[in-house]
Amino acid sequence: MEIAHFLFGIFGNITALFLFLAPIITFKRIIKNKGTEKFSGVPYVMTLLNCLLSAWYGLPFVSPNNLLVSTINGSGAAIELIYVAIFLIYAPKREKAKIFGIFSFVVLVFSIVALVSLLALKAGSTRGMFCGFAGSIFSIIMYASPLSIMRTVIKTKSVEFMPFFLSLSVFLCGTSWFVFGLLGRDPFVFVQNGLGCGLGLAQLILYFIYRGNKATATVEPIDIEPAETGLPKEDKDQSQSNVSEAQVDRLEVVVV
Known part of the structure; x- marks a missing residue:
């Protein structure tokens, strides 16, 4: 039982790390263009908070047998901190002030919980x-x-905006940590990751239902709500060019 618990934790670390590193595509573009364009930094700041709280929870003096939760979320926090720093460097002044304000809130919340x-x-x-x-x-x-x-995907009847391998990683990551939590009898790990496992499975089912279809002409990528994707509404051409990065950003927040 202990060996299985450890192995599922290792596999969960691997799949979660892939999700944390997925937005590199977006940030290579930001650095190359020396600007954040229409991308939002909010998902990265909030993911940072999630990683910090999860890493803290996994420490031995907080909860037993969850050190692997701390290792991956500690690594995720470091990665997200780099993303936030890059965003603050290249974002326009107004957006920079907004992200810095949210970042300050994240630091405050984590500090309160820890103290x-x-x-x-x-x-x-x-x-x-x-x-x-x-x-x-x-x-x-x-x-x-x-x-x-x-x-x-349902509105367009196309999986053009939902990359298969990222959906698969969401499913594998959620499943790994769900089993890890069950074996460790930790509801704070298996409940939330059971939800992630179910959502990942739903994405895969949708992929196999609509994989042969192309996006319908009546529904455009611009219909995706800006607050949910990390991208505000913009011109059709620009939205289409950014959509792959947006989906990477959306799936990147699915972690322990």
């Missing part, structure tokens, strides 16, 4: 429950984010 768990709560189930609830709230919110892409 309360250390100073006000004793080690054991109380501390683990507090940190687990805090991390689960943001994880569930982010796990629900691919719903916008699934809606687009």
